[in-house]
Amino acid sequence: MELRHLQHFVAVAEDQHFTRAAERLMVSQSGLSASIRALERELRAPLFVRTTRRVTLTEAGRALRAEAERILAQVRSAHEAVAAVQGVLRGTLALGTEQCIAGVHVASLLAAFRRRHPDVEIRLRQAGSGALAEEVAAGRLDMAFAYRTQADSDQLRSVSLTSEPMTVLCHPSHRLASPGAALTAQDLAGEVFVDFHPDWGPRRTTDAAFTAAGVRRTVALEVNDVHSLLDLVDENLGIAVVPRHFRHKRPALTALPLKGTGEAEYETVALLPPERATSPAARALVTLLETGGLAPPQDGPQAS
Known part of the structure; x- marks a missing residue:
């Protein structure tokens, strides 16, 4: 099983369309289709239900997507870890947040992070805490600022930010x-x-x-x-x-x-994957949050 096959599979699963996925990946549609067929042959199971308008995941495809996203996230973390050892932080920081989260001013934090690590691409997604927890656990987000929705597990850990009535x-x-x-x-x-x-x-x-x-x-x-x-x-x-x-x-x-x-009470946390799976960019953001003094007072008018 090749990594490019998994990358192609995840792109089609996200776009639900071969043409759009091929354009995003900058590969030919025929090459993308061949890659998916090769993966289906290896797994001996159809991964997509194809129609004229879109494609949807089969049950086997849904099972593979979660694992494929984890594998790709780990590979990305490995590349970023090597770059960090060499003294350069590169790659992508995929961050999620609820609106108006307490205990951290997200815009100020990301601005400070960009000044320190200009070679890291920042991607931000806003959603509810339940969805954010699932995406961090699945490896689709490096970390998220959210309300504590569950206890720590082998796929998700939390760092408390603040609590308020x-x-x-x-x-x-x-x-x-x-x-x-x-x-x-x-x-x-x-x-x-x-x-x-x-x-x-x-x-x-x-x-x-x-x-x-x-x-x-x-x-x-x-x-x-x-x-x-x-x-x-x-x-x-x-x-x-x-x-x-x-x-x-x-x-x-x-x-x-x-x-x-x-x-x-309303307790907000930083949600992260297990320590071994935490990306260097996420570690750098947590360090900045803990040492930079960037969170405004909880009751102040600038609370985010």
Whole structure:
């Protein structure tokens, strides 16, 4: 099994199209098709279901994709490790992050990283914490900044960044908007909620807190970005339960402490593969984060 066969297979799996994959790889379509056929012959299994519009993975193809991505990530790490020993950090840093993550200012961190390591190509992907954890574990991302969704495993480890309580945001004219009032999950029963997709860290934290309190809630307005959430609350269309640092993004809203939720705090972490599989670029970014003093104060207005 040749590495180029795996590279070609992963490209077709990502693009779901032979022509687009061939263009991205800068190979002929016939050569790409021959490479896939050779891999299928070796594995004695079809890897794709081909139609006139796109190709999709078979069950065997889905099984191979996870392993192929891990193998290619390890090969890339090996090349980068040799370059690092020679004193030059090269290659690619594939980083994932949730929006407005606490404990790190991602833009400032990446700017500092680029100044120190200009030969490293930075790729950034924004997604929910659940998806980011899966991509780091599968080798598609070198690391990610996310909400802690699971305990450490043999495929994923975490470095804690910060933790903070959840806060209720509402319009100043809302019936709950009493300055300094502390609310419980029971106080919020029956309210209209604005929240994120279930894969996001804040949503997972809130869902866990209400489940633990035995209070059912319905998310009537579901969004995928922070500013849309704040806009909806600002129009008094619902309330939101969010990490405490969100309150600085819209000072006109009323922020109220959420009590009685036990240990349901919002903990953000850097997600990494096992130490042996961590790329030199990811190690350099973690070192910069730990020693550079780049994270703004958790409660400050510049919290990302």
